[in-house]
Amino acid sequence: MTQDRISAQLAFLTEADRLKSIQRATTLCDASRRENSAEHSWHIALYALTLAEHAERPVNIGRVIQMILLHDIVEIDAGDAPIHGGPDPAIQAIKEQKAADRIFGILPADQRDHYRALWEEFEAAETDDAIFAKSIDRVQPLIANLETGGGSWIEYDVTAQQLETRVGVKVRRGAPKVWQALKQRIDTWFAENRG
């Protein structure tokens, strides 16, 4: 029994390896190449751990990190949906549900249900843990864009108003002090490039 269980778990972990080949719109901070969703997941887990003290409401950082480790795995089948210039959210959501069925379905049933619930919680963004996790997921690409002189803001011709709607509202909801720390750099970039 234990060996069957481990076999299923290892099959899931081997499937998860494919997340390293899913490219995102954002580049590395040195602009050398596009970031992939696996290394992005590591980076925002480290962001969440380091910035947890600034969460707007108290969070269980262990749960936040678990959500983050799992949050992009559906992209193996559904692909990345960029914040700016992404596909129709309703169609993407259907693809992601199918992906979750297949990929989490590789696991033993109890673990499948546990991971699925954590992923659904992240997507719904209603609990304090999920709200903070979502805010961190938005902060990291924002910083990559600042570091590379605009990044995907240039590529997708993003306006200050679009950044506010797609990113600002979500970051402030979970981590307002982090947004405050970045606001001057953001305002300067948009004033200079979209003025």
Place this chain on the structure above:
Amino acid sequence: MTQDRISAQLAFLTEADRLKSIQRATTLCDASRRENSAEHSWHIALYALTLAEHAERPVNIGRVIQMILLHDIVEIDAGDAPIHGGPDPAIQAIKEQKAADRIFGILPADQRDHYRALWEEFEAAETDDAIFAKSIDRVQPLIANLETGGGSWIEYDVTAQQLETRVGVKVRRGAPKVWQALKQRIDTWFAENRG
């Protein structure tokens, strides 16, 4: 004060981005390219979460995952030391201590000390949490080698005895049931390729 603290934390997180450019000896499971240390860190965090129930002794999975998120950051300065064919361990250890001074030193002092202590605990591999984290760090590249028909075992001409000393002992120490689940595939590969 808070804004200075966040600035230091964001500077550390931006520096950490460079881990995505540190290449490891191991390739992805589809052999398409070498793995980098950032995506490896995500993958073994997911391994640890998924396989924690098979730890030889009870672990605090939150602490294990924190160690894993931090365990390779020193490679930004010191480079990756492959399991097979790596540099002199004593020289590498000095490089890694210097790297830890610089990189964790970007953080506010309390967080610098906390992360440094977690990294030192991982390196020492004496606590139950660190023993399990180390065993998982050895399992993931082993599976990548099995998936790619040999991988770095071929490149570094690894014998069954070397695998036992460098990998087997460490995996069994923290997660013997996981080793048991892989043993037949490993024995078959070495019988067919090193017989």
